[in-house]
Amino acid sequence: xxxxxxxxxxxxxxxxxxxxxxxxxxxxxxxxxxxxxxxxxxxxxxxxxxxxxxxxxxxxxxxxxxxxxx
Numbered sequence: 664x665x666x667x668x669x670x671x672x673x674x675x676x677x678x679x680x681x682x683x684x685x686x687x688x689x690x691x692x693x694x695x696x697x698x699x700x701x702x703x704x705x706x707x708x709x710x711x712x713x714x715x716x717x718x719x720x721x722x723x724x725x726x727x728x729x730x731x732x733x
Contacts, residue, residue: 669701669728677722682708685723699730 676689686705694700707724 668731670731672727672729673706674725674727675722676725677720679720682721682723685721686725689723689725690727693727697729699732701728701730703727 672693674689674693676685676687676692678684678688682705686703690700690703704726705723706726709722709724710718711720711722713719
């Protein structure tokens, strides 16, 4: 049979450095524990607001696809 199958998992990454860094945190942590990450999609972006009205950390929800071994 031809073709590829992927498993899709939701992760949440967090960083005070920004959105891109929060994505890197999620993907880096995942890559250290599983293999076969193929692509991702950022599906949600949130920010924690501090008492001064600024953003002190960002959270991103990322859907990550892993290739299923055949």
